[in-house]
Amino acid sequence: MEKDRVRGLLADLVRIDSAVTSTEQANRDRTEERIADFVSDRLRRMGMTVERQEVFPGRPNLIAHWRERSTGKRLVLEAHLDTVTVEGMTVEPFAAEVRDGRMYGRGTCDTKGSMAAFLAALELAYHRDMLPADQIYFVASMSEETGCDGAAALMDYGFRADAAIVGEPTGCGLVTCHKGPLWMEVETRGRSCHASVPDRGVNAIDLMARVVEFTHGRWLEYIGRVSHPLLGRSTAQVTLIQGGAKSNIIPARCRAFIDSRLIPWKASSELLADFERMLAAYLGDERCFAIESVRTLAPLDTPVDAPLPRRLLDLCREANGQEGPRGVNYFADSGPFSSAGIPSVLIGPGDIAQAHTADEYLDLDQLYQATEIMLTLLTQNAGRSILSES
Ligand SMILES: [Zn+2]
Numbered sequence: 001m002e003k004d005r006v007r008g009l010l011a012d013l014v015r016i017d018s019a020v021t022s023t024e025q026a027n028r029d030r031t032e033e034r035i036a037d038f039v040s041d042r043l044r045r046m047g048m049t050v051e052r053q054e055v056f057p058g059r060p061n062l063i064a065h066w067r068e069r070s071t072g073k074r075l076v077l078e079a080h081l082d083t084v085t086v087e088g089m090t091v092e093p094f095a096a097e098v099r100d101g102r103m104y105g106r107g108t109c110d111t112k113g114s115m116a117a118f119l120a121a122l123e124l125a126y127h128r129d130m131l132p133a134d135q136i137y138f139v140a141s142m143s144e145e146t147g148c149d150g151a152a153a154l155m156d157y158g159f160r161a162d163a164a165i166v167g168e169p170t171g172c173g174l175v176t177c178h179k180g181p182l183w184m185e186v187e188t189r190g191r192s193c194h195a196s197v198p199d200r201g202v203n204a205i206d207l208m209a210r211v212v213e214f215t216h217g218r219w220l221e222y223i224g225r226v227s228h229p230l231l232g233r234s235t236a237q238v239t240l241i242q243g244g245a246k247s248n249i250i251p252a253r254c255r256a257f258i259d260s261r262l263i264p265w266k267a268s269s270e271l272l273a274d275f276e277r278m279l280a281a282y283l284g285d286e287r288c289f290a291i292e293s294v295r296t297l298a299p300l301d302t303p304v305d306a307p308l309p310r311r312l313l314d315l316c317r318e319a320n321g322q323e324g325p326r327g328v329n330y331f332a333d334s335g336p337f338s339s340a341g342i343p344s345v346l347i348g349p350g351d352i353a354q355a356h357t358a359d360e361y362l363d364l365d366q367l368y369q370a371t372e373i374m375l376t377l378l379t380q381n382a383g384r385s386i387l388s389e390s
Contacts, residue, residue, distance in 0.1 A: 001124065001368065001371055001372050001375060002120075002124070003364075003368055005120055005123075005124075006116055006117065006120040006367060006368065006371045007098075007103070007364060007367065009042075009116045009119060009120050010096070010103060010108065010112060010113060010116035010362070010367060011096035011098075011103065012038065012096075013035065013038070013107065013112040013115060013116055014094060014095075014096040014103070014105040014106070014107055014108055014112055015094050015095075015096055016034050016035045016038055016094075017031075017034065017086075017093075017094055018031055018032060018034060018035040018081055018082055018083055018107065019031070019082075019083050019084065019085050019086045019093070019106055019107075020082045020083070020084065020085065020143065020145060020146065021085040021086075021087060023146070026059060026082070026143070027056055027057075027058070027059065029058075030057065030058025030059065031058070031059065031082060032058070032059045032060060032081040032082055032142040032143070032150075033058040033059065033060060035081045035140075036052065036060050036062045036081055036140065039062060039081075039115070039119070039138075039140055040052075040062060040064070042119060042123070043062075043064040043119075043138055046066075046122070046123060046126045047066060048064040048065060048066055048138065049064065049065060049066070049067045050062060050063070050064040051063045051064070053153065053154060053157050053159075055142050055143070055149065055150055055153045056142075059142045059143065060142060061139070061140070061141050061142055061150045061151075061153060061154045061157075062081070062138075062139065062140040063137060063138075063139050063154075063159060064137065064138040064139070065135060065136065065137045065138070066135070066136070069131075069135055069136075070135065071133075071135070072132075072133045072134045072135050072385060073134045073135065073162040073163070073385060073387040073388065074134065074135045074137055074160075074161035074162045074163075075132075075134045075135070075136055075137065075161065075162065075163050075164075075165070075308070075386055075387055076137045076138075076139050076161045076163070076164035076165065076337075076342070077118040077122065077136065077137070077138050077139070077164075077165050077167070077374070078118075078138075078139040078140070078141065078151075078164055078165065078166050078167060078333060078337075079111050079112075079114045079115035079118060079140055079141075079166070079167035079348075080111055080140065080141045080142070080143075080144030080145070080150065080333060081140045081141060081142055081144075081150075082142060082143055082144055082145050082146075082150075083106050083107035083110065083111075083112070083145065084106070084110070084145050084355075084356045086106050088358055089106065089358050089359070089360070090358040090359050091104045091105065091358070091359045091360070091361075092104070092105065093105055093106040094106065096108075098364070101363060101364050101365065102361040102362060102363055102364065103361060103362050103364060103367075104359065104360065104361045105360065105361075106360055107360070108350070108354075108360055108361055108362035109169045109349075109350035109351070109352075109354040109355050109360050109361065109362045110168070110169055110350070110352070110354075110355035110356060110360070111144075111167050111168055111169065111348060111355075113167075113169065113348060113349040113350050113362045113366070113367050113370070114167025114168060114169070114347075114348030114349060114350075114370065115140065115167060116367065116371075117167070117348065117349055117367060117370035117371040117374055118138070118165075118167055118374055119138070120371050120375075121371050121374035121375040121377075121378060122136065122138060122374075122378070124371075124375050125375060125378040125379050125382075128379065129382075130378065130379040130382035130383075131378060131382060132378055132381040132382060132383070132384060132385060132386045133381075133383055133384055133385045134162075134385050134386055134387055136378075137161060139154070139159075139164075141154060141333050144332070144333055147295065147297060148297055148331065148332070148333050148335060148336050150333070151333035151335075151336040151337060152336045154336075155336050155337070155339075155340040160340065160341065160342060161342050162342070162343075162387050163306075163308045163342065163343050163344070163345075163387055164334065164337050164342050164343070164344040164345075165308070165312075165344070165345055165346075165347060165374075166332055166333050166334040166337070166344055166345070166346045166347075167346075167347070167348040168328075168330075168332050168346045168347075168348050168352070169348050169349065169350035169351055169352045169354070169355055169362075170326070170328065170346050170347050170348055170352070171320075171349075171350065171351055171366065172316065172319060172320055172347065172348070172349055172366055172369045172370050172373060173316055173320065173322045173326050173347065174309060174312045174313050174316050174322060174325050174326065174345060174346075174347055175325065175326050175327065175328050175345065175346035175347065176230070176300070176301070176302045176303075176304055176309055176325040176326070176327070176345050176346075177228065177230050177231055177264065177299070177300050177301045177302065177325075177327040177328075178231070178299060178300045178327060178328045178329065178330060178331055178332065178334065178335070178346070179231055179234065179261040179262055179263055179299050179328075179329055179330075179331065180261070180262055180264070180268070180296065180297045180298045180299030180300075180331055180335055181259060181260065181261050181262070181295075181296065181297050181331055182260040182261075182262055182268050182271060182272065182294070182295075182296050183257070183258070183259055183260075183293075183294065183295045183296070184257070184258045184260075184272070184275070184291055184293070184294050185255060185256070185257050185258075185291070185292045185293040185294075186208075186211055186255070186256050186258060186279075186289055186290070186291055186292070187253060187254070187255045187289065187290050187292050188204040188205075188207035188208045188211060188243075188253070188254045188255075188288060188289045189204060189207075189252065189253065189287070189288055189289065189290065190202035190203050190204035190206070190207055190250070190251060190252050190253070190254075190288070191250075191252055192245070192249055192250050192251060192252035193249075193250050194248065194249065194250070195247075195248045195249060195250055196248075198250055200250075201250035201252075202250075202252075202288070203250050203251060204243055204244075204251045204252055204253050204254040205243045205244060205251050205254045207254065207283065207288055207289065208241065208243060208254040208255075208256055210282070210283055211238075211256060211279065211283070211289065212238050212241075212256065214278075214279055214282045214283075215236055215237075215238050215258055216236070216237070216238070218278060218282060219236055219260075219275060219278065219279075220235070220236050222274070222278065223235075223236060223260065223262060223265075223271070226263065226265055227263070228263040228264065228265075228301075228327065230325065230326060230327030231263045231264075231327040231329070232263070232327075233263065234260065234261060234262045234263050234265070235260070235261045236258060236259070236260040236261070237258070237259055238256050238257070238258055238259075239257050239258070239259045240255075240256060240257035241254070241255070241256045241257075242254070242255050242256075243255065255292070261329060262299060263299060264299040264300070264301040268296035268298075272291070272294060272296075275291075276291060297331045297335045297336070298335035298336060298338060298339035299331075299335060300332075300334045300335055300338050300344060300346075301338075302334075302338060302343050302344055302345055303343070304324075304325050306343060307385075307386065307387055307388060307389055307390075308343070308345065308386060308387055309325060309345050311377060311380075311381075311386060312345060312347060312373070312377065313325060315373045315376055315377060316347070316373065319369050319372065319373055320369065325345075328346070328352065330352060332346060334346055347370070347373070348370055349362060349363075349366035349367045349369065349370035350362045350363065350366050350367075351366075
């Protein structure tokens with residue numbers, strides 16, 4: 001494997017600012033387009049046809065494949081185009097500086113490292129004329145960090161495949177499952193009055209205190225009843241709270257944000273209905289609160305006993321001694337993919353602990369290892385299908 005090539009590719013990717021600070025900023029700066037242009041160019045040089053789905057102007061998903069290779073199963077290599085903001089960073093975010101075997105900068109770990117490894121492996125296999133018989137797709141998504149918006153749009157657009165390998169920092173380990181978030185905003189509704197005569201009103205903050213108690217008590221206990229062999233138990237926390245209007249007024253409104261991270265279990269719509277019913281019973285009144293906004297992302301639980309996860313696990317075992325597949329707490333594009341029927345797994349260089357940090361870096365040995373694993377996956381199966389039993 002050519003280490004210079006993959007390290008140079010990562011440096012090129014890091015030097016392109018694709019940080020999303022806010023939706024407004026990303027829409028204005030056409031953030032993902034900059035990096036999509038660079039990646040498109042590399043893909044076209046291999047003769048791939050590159051299609052763009054403009055989710056917002058200048059904010060595309062990118063879908064590439066070899067048009068002449070139109071038989072065989074579809075295997076997707078995927079990584080997201082966006083990174084999180086560079087605000088508060090203590091290292092140069094776009095310098096791609098290498099020190100002590102690490103490359104520093106925004107996205108080195110999450111997830112330009114994966115993108116570089118996947119792209120370099122594909123280029124090397126292509127130049128050696130050692131591609132598998134499957135139809136290989138290279139897909140890069142927009143706006144993953146804000147909740148997999150690009151991957152969801154790609155599924156709405158009708159894109160489908162037989163399997164996907166999603167690049168995220170897994171320490172070059174195979175990950176087959178992750179939790180899915182359920183995000184709710186709850187408003188409690190009381191009645192305001194002057195604080196000197198509190199009996200005339202109903203205190204919305206007092207109601208919210210009981211919502212917090214419910215969430216960290218009965219709700220957590222309920223969703224924690226079941227456990228997953230790789231993911232453990234679901235969690236729930238109140239993460240934001242805002243209430244009251246004036247220091248001497250009994251508040252009529254209080255709002256809180258509740259972040260639940262759910263293992264694959266019941267459908268999120270069912271769990272939301274459970275939350276609402278149980279909270280109404282807890283407060284003894286269903287009119288004193290409302291669930292105002294809800295967002296969910298699908299969890300992942302891909303069966304391990306399929307050719308792709310088995311082959312990847314064999315390669316990981318050889319490269320780093322991984323014994324069995326792993327689960328992670330964070331969500332990724334694999335959620336929307338799998339709920340649309342594309343069996344997905346995660347693998348990529350780096351430790352998730354370094355993602356989104358002030359001094360984000362990637363160990364270059366991880367980068368080389370991930371590239372080697374992907375390159376071997378492709379070339380070991382040259383002319384055969386990775387997705388079929390051999
Ligand atoms: Zn990521």
